[in-house]
Amino acid sequence: MSRLSFDNQSLSKYNIFKGVFKRNRNLLALSTIIFFMSLFIGVIVGYFSPDIIGYYLTGFSNDLSSQVDISTVSIFTHNIRAGFMAYAGGIIGIVTAALLSINGFILGAFLGYFMHGGAINHSTVNPLVFMSYVVPHGIFEIPALIMASAAGFRLTTVVIDLINSLRGKPYVNNDYRKFKDSIALLAIAVVLFAVAAVIEANFTMSIGNYITGLNLHK
Template sequence: MLSFRTFWYDLKQNRSMLVVATILFVFGVIAGIIWSEPLGNYLTSQLEQLRSVSNQLKQGGNVQMNYFLFIFFNNAVKSILVLLFGFFIGIIPAFFLVMNGMIIGYLLHASSLQGANVTELIVKGLLPHGIIEIPAIIIASAYGLKFGKLMLDTITTWNKSGRQRLQSERRSFLRSIIPASVWIVILLFVAAIIESTFTYWLMS
């Protein structure tokens, strides 16, 4: 049940929502770049919160371990909650994707305006762990969107054959949540290790 093959099969079954989730994330990145000025105050406050947490983590004895624990638990808890809270017709995972994309887009745009080498920032500060972390977040959100679609279809479908089909789809989806959650957490665990070691070293 928890095999990677099962997880991969479920991903293929959910590929339409993976596409939607990816589009929402990319839209968020573009929005963060294009609308950096009107959204600047809000996005800056979000980044300030992250900087505040980062400064607190640097106060401990083992800074890299502090970073690892924070990054892993923060991402893992949020991703699983986003998956489960998709129950509310997918609003929360959609918002989560767009907001994360906007923060990345805004950060890249702001760094560019300050004269930073954006290519170097992406290669050193984002890609090493982001190549695993971002897909894991998109996968979790795609499951949340699927959950939301099933709930919306349940509300709007009244014919007997349609409700029977939805009942079967819901059972199949609920069975897929456990292996999906396990593999999402594993991916985020690996990403947190990379971010707190290799990315930390590169950015230092």
């Protein structure tokens, strides 16, 4: 295969993904807005209602510490389950929106709790320390969740078109392309979830511990 042919194929694949993002930019924007609005609301709730968040956070940390098998596979399995739920929830679009909102709210609530000066097991945690255990894998995991949710919303449009078809209403028949776009977005999300799982299982704890050490020695 010539270099020119290889370059053309690479460019073609790039254009395919570029087209997917372009055609679904409104749904990606919608998913992003829902997530970060929920995160913002969570920060407010966590900051002004620390006792409630602290109660749930203690239970969460105890459940987490009791898990023996925290590996790349277990993390990926957990995340991919959430991604597929967000996607399948697109059959009834409100389910995808609800799952996305809950994830954003929980992260925001924990962040707001630590901004208020919250603690885990009676040890005060700096927001910077908390984020150091979230950001390394979160920069892949959060976009993956947003992508899976956008795929779910794309699936919602397919369902709406099918309902309109059954009701005899005219619509543009491009359901096949929409469905392919939803699968493409989900596939990209799966890749991002895989990268996030590798980072969370193998690097996040070390990075967080390092930053925690720097914070303690200030």
